[in-house]
Amino acid sequence: MRSNRSDLNVTHEPTPALNQAANHHKTRAPNGHVSWREWGSGPVLLLIHGGTGSWRHWAANIERLAQTHHVYTPDTPGLGESDRPADHATAHEIAASMVAGLDMLIGPDTKFDVCGFSYGAMIAGIIAAQQGTRVRSLTVIGPGALGLPRHSVKLEKVRSKQGQERVEANRINLGIFMLARPERIDDLAVDIQDYNTIHARFKSKDFAHTPILAEALAAATAPVHAIWGDKDVTAVPDIPTRIAIIRSVRPDARFTIIPGAGHWTAWDAPDALETALRTSFTP
Numbered sequence: 001m002r003s004n005r006s007d008l009n010v011t012h013e014p015t016p017a018l019n020q021a022a023n024h025h026k027t028r029a030p031n032g033h034v035s036w037r038e039w040g041s042g043p044v045l046l047l048i049h050g051g052t053g054s055w056r057h058w059a060a061n062i063e064r065l066a067q068t069h070h071v072y073t074p075d076t077p078g079l080g081e082s083d084r085p086a087d088h089a090t091a092h093e094i095a096a097s098m099v100a101g102l103d104m105l106i107g108p109d110t111k112f113d114v115c116g117f118s119y120g121a122m123i124a125g126i127i128a129a130q131q132g133t134r135v136r137s138l139t140v141i142g143p144g145a146l147g148l149p150r151h152s153v154k155l156e157k158v159r160s161k162q163g164q165e166r167v168e169a170n171r172i173n174l175g176i177f178m179l180a181r182p183e184r185i186d187d188l189a190v191d192i193q194d195y196n197t198i199h200a201r202f203k204s205k206d207f208a209h210t211p212i213l214a215e216a217l218a219a220a221t222a223p224v225h226a227i228w229g230d231k232d233v234t235a236v237p238d239i240p241t242r243i244a245i246i247r248s249v250r251p252d253a254r255f256t257i258i259p260g261a262g263h264w265t266a267w268d269a270p271d272a273l274e275t276a277l278r279t280s281f282t283p
Contacts, residue, residue, distance in 0.1 A: 014191035015059045027101030030093070032083025034101045035075045040066030043136070043281070044112035046102060046127075047073045048120030050142070050264070051204035054080030056192045057117055060270035065277075069113075072105065074098055076123060078202025085202065091145075091212050095126035113281050114222075115139040117266060118234070119204040125216035135222040139280040140213065141273070142232050142263050146245045147211030151234050153177050158197055170194050180231035180262030181269075189267060208234075218249035225254045225280040229261025229268060254279075 013019050022037035037055050039062055047065075049057035055073035058065075065071050077085035077094055085094060106112070113136045116124025121143035128138040144150065155176060156169040170193045174185045178193070217224060226246055228235050235242055239257065246253050256276040261269040 012191075012195075014188060014195050015056055018059060018062060025101075025105060027104045029077055029083065029085070029097040029101065031077065031086045031089075034077060034083075034097060035081035036101060036105065037073045038105070039063075039071045040069055042069045044106055044110055045069040045071050045281075046098075046112050046114040046124075047071060048076065048098070048114070048116040048124050049073070049079070050118030050120050051208075052079065052200040053117075053120075053196045054192075054199060056080075056195065057120075057264065058266055059188075059192060060267050061274055061277075064274060069281075070106075072102065074101060076120070076202075076204075078200070079204075080196070080199050091122055091207055091210075092126055092130075095123045095130065098123060099127055099130060109134075111136050113137045113139075115141065115277060115280070116143075117141045118144060118263065119207065121145070122207055122213040122216070125213045125220060128222045129216040129219035132221050135220070137225065137280045138217075138220055138222045139225045139227065139277055141227045141265055142229070142234060143213055143226060143242070144208035144234060145210050145213035146242055147214050148209065148238065148241065148245070150205065150208040153233055158194075166194065170197070174264075177233060178262055178264040179268045180229060180260060184268050214245055214249055217246060217253070220250075223252070223254075223280070224250045225256065225276075227256045227258065227265065227273070227276050229258045229263065229265045231261060232263045232265070234263050 025036040026033040047058045054075045075082040114124045121140035122145040128135040155173045158169045161169050170190045258269050258272045265273050
């Protein structure tokens with residue numbers, strides 16, 4: 001579907017109803033504040049978005065997950081509405097700020113499930129390694145940071161564009177990098193992509209080639225579930241290699257491949273992703 005709009009309001013909220021339904025929080029971090037959204041009740045579920053992203057990466061999943069879980073979604077430092085981290089902040093420092101914020105919101109002893117997408121998978125893995133048995137389950141979706149070279153993908157330059165040209169550049173980039181199903185590249189996906197791009201002040205891609213997640217998985221004690229779309233451009237054709245790396249440090253890990261889905265699986269195939277995700281949760 002193509003947009004009829006000639007421009008984009010760069011400050012507007014792409015998901016106003018979902019945003020309004022949330023409880024909003026800000027927690028202290030070493031270099032400012034971290035912004036949080038909260039929905040639902042029940043067991044705590046922490047969802048961590050991907051690089052150049054925000055909590056809106058989970059917009060297609062939150063309402064249903066919140067029917068059974070107490071869902072918390074931060075904007076990680078330097079992305080979305082959260083303040084930038086210190087220059088040269090490490091992944092472990094960023095993960096520690098997520099845990100500190102969650103502790104303020106739910107208390108330091110409450111257990112939780114954690115799920116991370118792409119860059120967020122690395123942060124989720126570090127959290128699981130840091131928190132030990134407090135983490136009931138760890139799910140990583142489209143994860144990088146397994147010690148493999150980062151796939152090079154040429155994208156359209158967006159920041160210098162305005163109006164319909166910017167809309168189309170975002171739409172093209174979604175098709176190249178994020179989504180495999182053309183019908184999912186709708187106006188809302190474009191709006192979320194544009195909002196996330198505008199508000200990104202931290203380059204997370206520099207972590208993608210590191211082994212940080214693999215090391216964290218080796219140290220974590222929670223059950224591990226890794227999920228990819230079978231058309232994820234960050235992983236294809238090397239999904240078997242990624243599975244082998246995870247198995248080498250976590251022989252007990254489970255794996256799900258979602259047919260027809262790209263990198264942003266939570267948007268591309270929300271029903272299939274939710275079905276797979278619910279098998280992760282520990283009662």
